Amino acid sequence: MSVSPLDSAARGRALRTRRRNSVIGVLTALIIVVFAMTLMVGQTFYPPGEVVRVILGQDVPGASFTVGRLRLPRAALAVVAGLCFGLAGVTFQTLLRNPLASPDIIGISSGASAAATFAIVMLSLGQTGVSVVAIVAGLLVALLVYLLSFKSGVSGTRLILIGIGIAAMLDSLTLYVLDQAASWEFQEAMRWLTGSLNGASWAEAVPVSVALLGLGSVLLSQSGGIAMIQLGDETAAALGVRVDIVRLIAVTGAVGLIAFATAATGPIAFVSFLSGPIAARIVGPNGSPLVPAALVGALLVLVADLCGQFAFDTRYPVGVVTGVLGAPYLAYLIVRANRAGNSP
C-alpha cells in the first residue's frame, strides 16, 4: 500500500514537533540538574535532602544562609537572566535575519549598560531605579538606531552597521563613567561590564523574573509572526502578518528583557549572541526557535557561572566564561562555512 503525500507530510510535521518537544524537555531537565548542582556545590557541600528542606522553608543550620540567601538567588538570577538574554537575542537575530545581529553587537545591551552604570555610579540609584533607567535607555537606543538607519525605509544592513557604531560610542561612555568613579576599582568595573552574578540577591532576581513573565509571554504570543518575518517582509505580509506591528512589539519586548537582565547582572557577554544559533542547530528548522533559544540561554549562564566559580583557581565572573566561548564559536563558523560553502 502506498502512503499518500498528504499523509507523509503530516507524519513529517508530527516528527518535527516531537523532536522540538523532546529538545525542550531535555534542555529543561539539564537546567534543573545544573540548577540543583549550583545549590549543592560550593565551599561546603550540602546533600540534596538539606537543599530541599531549605527550599521548603525549614530552618537548617548553615544551609539556610548559604543555600537560601546566597546560592538560591544566584541560581535563580542565572536562570531568569539567561532566559531573558536568550529570548531577546534570538528575537533580534530572527527579525534581522542575521545570526551575528544580536542585541549585544548592535548597541542595545551597550545602551542599557551605559545607563545602568551611570545610574549606579553617578546617581547612586537602587535596583528598581537602575532597572527603569536601563530600560528607558535601551528603548531610546533602539529607537535611535532605528531612526538613524531610516532613509527611505530601513534596511537591515544599515541598521546593524549603525548599531555597531552606536555600541562603540556607548561602550566608551560606559568605560569613562566607570573609570571616573572613585568608589569603583577599575577592575571591578570591568568585571561588571562583562557580566557577573556576584552578590546576587532576591532584590535583583525578582524584577527580572517579573519582566520575563510579562515581556516573555508577549514575545511568545508573537512567535508565529516573528517566524514568518524571517522568511522576508514581503512573504510575511503576503501570508497575512502585520509586519510593522509584530516587529514593533517584538523589538520592544526584546529590548525590555535585555534592559531588565542587564540592569541586574551587567551585559553577560555573548549569551544572546550564542543562544539562538545553538538552539537552531539542535532543533533544526522545526517551528519557532524562541523557547529553545531561551532555554539554551539559561543553561549557558548556569553552566558558565558554575565553571567560572569552581573550574579554575580563580573565580571568574560568568561573563568572562561566556565571552571566551564566543571566540571558538566564531572559529566554528569559519570551519562550517568552509565545509559547506554557505553564508554565515
Place this chain on the structure above:
Amino acid sequence: MATTDAPPAPAAAQRSRSRGRTLWLLGVLGALAALMFASITTGSRDVSWPDIVAALSGSAEGFDQSAVAKRIPRTLLAVVAGAALGVSGAVMQGVTRNPLADPGILGVNMGASLAVVTGIAYFGLASATEYVWVAILGAGATAVFVYTIGSLGRGGAAPLKLALAGAATSAALVSLINAVVLPRADIADEVRSWQIGGVGGGTFDSVTQVLPFVVAGTAICLLSARGLDLMALGDELAAGLGIHVAAARATASLGAVVLCGATTAVTGPIGFVGLVVPHVCRLLVGVDHRWLLPFSALGGAVLLTAADVVGRVVARPTEIDVGIVTALIGAPFFIYIVRRQRVRSL
C-alpha cells in the same frame, strides 16, 4: 576668457589639482603645528608662559615646569601614533575595498592588546621592544582571523560582514583580556593602559621604541601605494595591469598591521582614527594612494593630538583618555558613512 566654457585641458586640471594639494598640505601642517603647541601649553594644570619656555628649553623645576616637560613626549606620541593609525586605516580600507575598515572596528587593535596583556601575565614580558613585537603578532593574527570570518560565504568581504566579524571578535577579545587580567591583581594597574587607549603615559623612551616600527610600516605602505591604486580597479584588472594581486595585498596588509600593532603596544587600543582620517583626506586630495597615505599620516596626527587636547580640557581637573574621545568623535562619523553609502541589502 574664451576657454571658460570648454572643459579645462588635462594638464591644467593636473596643475590646479596639485596646487590644491600643496595648499592643503600647508594647511594640515599648520594645523598640526598649532595643535602640538596647544597640546604642550594646555592641560589640566594652568602653567605660566615663563615656565613653559623654561620647560621647553629643558628645565624641570617645580610642578609647573615638570608638568610641561611631561606634555612634550606625550604630544610626540600622539603625533606618531595618530600618523600610524591614519595610514593603517587608509591601507586597510584600500586592501579590503571597504569604506568601514579601521584597525579599531576590525578588532585588530584589541588583538594587539590581548597579545601584550597575555605576554605580561604569563611570559614575563617587561621591555617595550618585546611589547611591540608581540603586539604586531597579535594584530596580524587578529587581522587574518577577522578577514577570514568576514569574507566567508557569498559576496566576499562585504562591509557589513567585515564590520560584524570585527565587532564580535572585539567583544570576544575583551572577554579574553578580562580572563587574563582578573586573577592577576598584581598586574592590573600595569595593563590598564591596554584596556583603555591613551597617550597620557607617553615618554621619550616609548616614542623612540615605537618610531622605527612606524617608519618601517609607513615605508612598506608607501611602497604599496601603486598596488593599492590598481587594486581599487578590481582584482582582474589589476592582475591584467601586471600586479601580483595576492602579494601586493599581503605586503600592504603587513605594513598596516605593523603600524597599528606597534602603536597599540604603546598606547593601547585607539579606534576610529583610521576610519575618519582617510575619508576626510580622500575629499581633500582624491583617491590616489601616493597622496592619500602621506595625508592620512598628517591627518591622523592632527586628529589624535586634537582629541588628546580636548580630552584634557573638557574634563578638568581630570582627563578623558584619548581612546574614549576618538570613539565619541569617530562613531558618529562611522554612522554618517553608513548612511551615505548605498548599503547592499542582506
